[in-house]
Amino acid sequence: EAQVTQNPRYLITVTGKKLTVTCSQNMNHEYMSWYRQDPGLGLRQIYYSMNVEVTDKGDVPEGYKVSRKEKRNFPLILESPSPNQTSLYFCASSLSGTSGRGFFGPGTRLTVL
Amino acid sequence: ELKVEQNPLFLSMQEGKNYTIYCNYSTTSDRLYWYRQDPGKSLESLFVLLSNGAVKQEGRLMASLDTKARLSTLHITAAVHDLSATYFCAGGAGSYQLTFGKGTKLSVIP
Numbered sequence: 138e139a140q141v142t143q144n145p146r147y148l149i150t151v152t153g154k155k156l157t158v159t160c161s162q163n164m165n166h167e168y169m170s171w172y173r174q175d176p177g178l179g180l181r182q183i184y185y186s187m188n189v190e191v192t193d194k195g196d197v198p199e200g201y202k203v204s205r206k207e208k209r210n211f212p213l214i215l216e217s218p219s220p221n222q223t224s225l226y227f228c229a230s231s232l233s234g235t236s237g238r239g240f241f242g243p244g245t246r247l248t249v250l
Numbered sequence: 251e252l253k254v255e256q257n258p259l260f261l262s263m264q265e266g267k268n269y270t271i272y273c274n275y276s277t278t279s280d281r282l283y284w285y286r287q288d289p290g291k292s293l294e295s296l297f298v299l300l301s302n303g304a305v306k307q308e309g310r311l312m313a314s315l316d317t318k319a320r321l322s323t324l325h326i327t328a329a330v331h332d333l334s335a336t337y338f339c340a341g342g343a344g345s346y347q348l349t350f351g352k353g354t355k356l357s358v359i360p
Contacts, residue, residue, distance in 0.1 A: 168346065179352040180293075180338065187346050195347055227292060234346035235281060236300055241293040 139164045141242035143228050149248045150218055158213045158245050160228030168234035169211040170195070171203065173224040174244075180227070186211055187234055218249040252277050252343040256351035263329050263358055271354045273322040273339035282322045284313050285338045287353070293338065296324075329358045 141162045150156055162169065170185040172195075182195030186205040200222055202214040211230075215222060226245045231237035253276040263269050273282070284296040297306045299315035299322060306313050310333065312325045322339055334357050340350040 170348065172350075177352070180340075180350040182348055182350075185346050185348070193346065196349065229293075235342065236298065238295045238298050239283065239285070239293075240295065241285075243292050 139240065141228055141230050141240050143226075143242040143245050145245060146243060147246050149250065151250050152219055153217050156215050156218060156247075158215075158226060158228075158247070160211045160213065160242060161209050162211075162230040162240070163209065164230060164232070164240065165208065166230035166232050166237070166240075167208070168232070168237065169205065169228065169230045170234075170239075171201070171211070171213050172227045172229065173197065173222075174227060175224050183213070183226075185234065218247075220249050223247060223249050252279060252341055252347075252349045254339060254341050254349050254351040256337075256339055256354050259352060259354055261354055261356045263326070263356070265330055265358055265360055266328050268328065269326050271324040271326075271337055271339075271356075273324070273341075273351055275320050275322075275341045275343075275349075277320075277343055278317070279320070279341035279343045281342045282315050283340045283348075284322070284324055285340065287336045287338065289335075296337075326356075331358050331360070334358045 171183040172180045184203040186192045228242040231239045282299040285293040297313040302317040304315045336353045338353045
């Protein structure tokens with residue numbers, strides 16, 4: 138089954154404790170992206186990747202890091218989480234970043250205390 | 251910088267009625283997407299519109315794109331309760347970046 142998976146689905150952590158949210162897709166998609174969803178703000182793009190070893194900033198990259206060492210994986214790293222990073226995070230992939238239909242993961246609800 | 255505005259943000263409509271959600275964007279966009287999100291769920295892709303005049307239909311939903319007016323519409327025909335969800339449009343302009351509208355929360359009532 139074609140899918141995007143994220144782990145963990147729920148995470149409660151404390152300020153400053155480094156964490157990684159994993160994202161994996163099994164569709165051989167070139168394009169992957171991370172978003173955060175906040176009430177009243179909709180979805181905002183954090184980082185995206187056009188292919189292995191190629192990443193770029195979205196609208197709200199501050200406080201986040203990403204890497205794309207393999208085509209299927211695109212982890213989101215929070216080196217020193219802060220409470221304003223409490224949010225619902227979605228990973229997505231598509232065949233191409235400029236035309237393909239996007240597939241979204243199930244979401245990761247992160248709370249930073 | 252591309253800005254995407256949806257309206258209305260909230261829409262309550264009766265079953266059987268027709269309505270349109272509007273998605274305006276600020277600069278030239280070379281692709282426009284529509285997504286659906288059910289409460290507590292992820293996003294599901296509905297339509298991808300890539301050229302001026304593009305029209306796509308699935309079931310009671312029809313999306314169109316007018317690049318000259320910088321406008322995309324999502325038209326709902328004879329609404330049913332199952333269409334209750336939040337609908338997002340998203341646009342891309344010349345890069346791989348994607349900008350979402352704030353979403354339209356649709357409630358279809360009997």
